[in-house]
Amino acid sequence: MASPDYWHYPRSALADSVLMAFDSGLSHALTMFAPRRMGKTEFLLQDLAPRAEEHGWRVFYHSFMTDGDEAGEVFRLSLAEFAAGRLKRWLKPLTARVSAELLGVKAELGSQPTSAPHSLTEVVQALASGGRCLLLLDEAQILTRLPRNEELLGGLRTGLDINKDQLKVLFTGSSREGLRRMFSEARAPFFHFGTNIELPTLDRGFCSHLAAAFTRSTGRALDESRLWEEFQATGHVPGRLRAVVEAMVLNADLSLAEAVALKLHDVHDEAQYAKILKALPILDRLVLQAVLASAPLFAEDTRARMGTTLGAATPSTTAVQSAAERLLRDEIITRRERGQYEISDPGFSHWLQALAGDTQA
Ligand SMILES: Nc1ncnc2c1ncn2[C@@H]1O[C@H](COP(=O)(O)OP(=O)(O)OP(=O)(O)O)[C@@H](O)[C@H]1O
Ligand SMILES: [Mg+2]
Incomplete structure (x- = not known):
């Protein structure tokens, strides 16, 4: 097991309230919207997933961010693998290479006269038969960009709806609109879409935490109140502040002001x-x-x-x-x-x- 990331500032209370909603059967599906780099993915992976496992959930995380035109197919295959129990751990980072392999396997199968691949509804059904499972679907609205994913989305909606006691799902995304589209264009109706949970902006504790982690990794001091001022002035974006602090870890000569200026102008x-x-x-x-x-x-x-x-x-x-x-x-x-x-x-x-x-x- 990798050691816990000491840069991570836990959002335990939020993780607990999400789990309470699922554990108690109050909610079957939740959505969480927040702008880019506000910490959605970090919350799913570092707070919610481990906590859910402690509560006895099998957890499946999937990000639709990186697979482009193949996003739908890669999702179906990863979920099928997970349902079949081949993913021993809840998280298997789906690198481009793994995606390519999955797709390669599919192409190979396709060239032989084998039976038709399982539909997503069948995959979801198989997953549910294995017991309670929490699906964390990150940036799922990407699926709506291609008309050819419509059938897959229909299958997902139906599968989740039929199995809502076993399968709980949290959709996250930076676009409320995208997710809305995902459900409203449904031919198959989707259950209670709309229970939205807020991702609160991080408080001053986040800045003290970063300052302490900085000292732990470099032995140098970092003015916590200056970090807090910076965090407030730049829209409470944790991704941005982390980049500033990271620059200072890597370059001991950099002052906070210089690091801020450097990161304010990210050329890419x-x-x-x-x-x-x-x-x-x-x-x-x-x-x-x-x-x-x-x-x-x-x-x-x-x-x-x-x-x-x-x-x-x-x-x-x-x-x-x-x-x-x-x-x-x-x-x-x-x-x-x-x-x-x-x-x-x-x-x-x-x-x-x-x-x-x-x-x-
Ligand atoms: N709770 C946290 N503690 C420490 N750092 C955090 C935390 N949340 C976010 N960060 C930092 O912010 C960065 C961006 O967070 P994350 O990738 O989770 O944002 P996101 O909302 O998923 O953004 P995107 O829409 O770009 O996917 C992380 O890589 C991490 O460096
Ligand atoms: Mg993200």
Whole structure:
């Protein structure tokens, strides 16, 4: 067993309340949305999964993030493997190589006149017959991007619905919209979608924890209150603060301010952001700007401002709505409660803010 990650700041209370909802039979499916790099995956793997195992659950974790066009097929095969008990441990990191192997096996089977592969409903059925199981499905909305996954999604919904006493599922994602789409487009109805749990922003304890871990690994001191200020100023994004601290571990000469400056300008991210922005139609860019400014998107004066910038007539509510829908679909923005929107990736949001500042200056 690997030693526990001492950089990890536990979210035990949240893990317990999720498990209580499942253990007691109160919930069969939960969703959790939060912007990028806020700690969803870390929560699933480091807090919830081990705790669930202690409670006697078999735990299956799967991320749909990295398998591109093959995401549906890789999922079906991994779940089949897990159901067949070949995955001894709850987590088998599905590297690109393993995915390729799984797909290779499938191609081989396909070339022989064998019986048809098991449908996902059958796989889910087999899984349920093995007893209680908790499925942690990370970024599952990715499945909705390809029409060919529709059947698979139908199978998943049906399988989970039939076996809801044995199988509990937690869907996580950075796009509320994506997950909503996943269920609402259902031909087969899905059970209680909508019980959403919040991933609370981390408190000051996270910063003390990081400072202590820093000292433990380097023998050097790190000002906890400065970390806390930084964390608050940059939108409470744990991924960002960890990157800053990591840079300081690796380079003893780096001050906190220097590390922050370094990580604020991640060249890879920035190239990516510039590309996203460039690809957007002009109206979508203006809608993005309005989201950034927390302006009510469809209000008369917001739209009038868009018209002025465009040097054209005020865009209609429908036009703005279509632009917003496109941004939601591509997961660039996310719909919050009460019809508010926000930019999904906090890094992108900061980059846009800096850009807006530069153009005004
Ligand atoms: N509880 C925590 N304790 C310590 N570090 C954390 C914690 N949560 C998140 N982090 C740090 O933040 C990084 C990003 O977290 P994670 O990958 O879980 O975010 P995410 O919400 O799944 O983002 P994405 O949408 O990009 O998948 C982690 O790699 C880790 O460095
Ligand atoms: Mg994640």
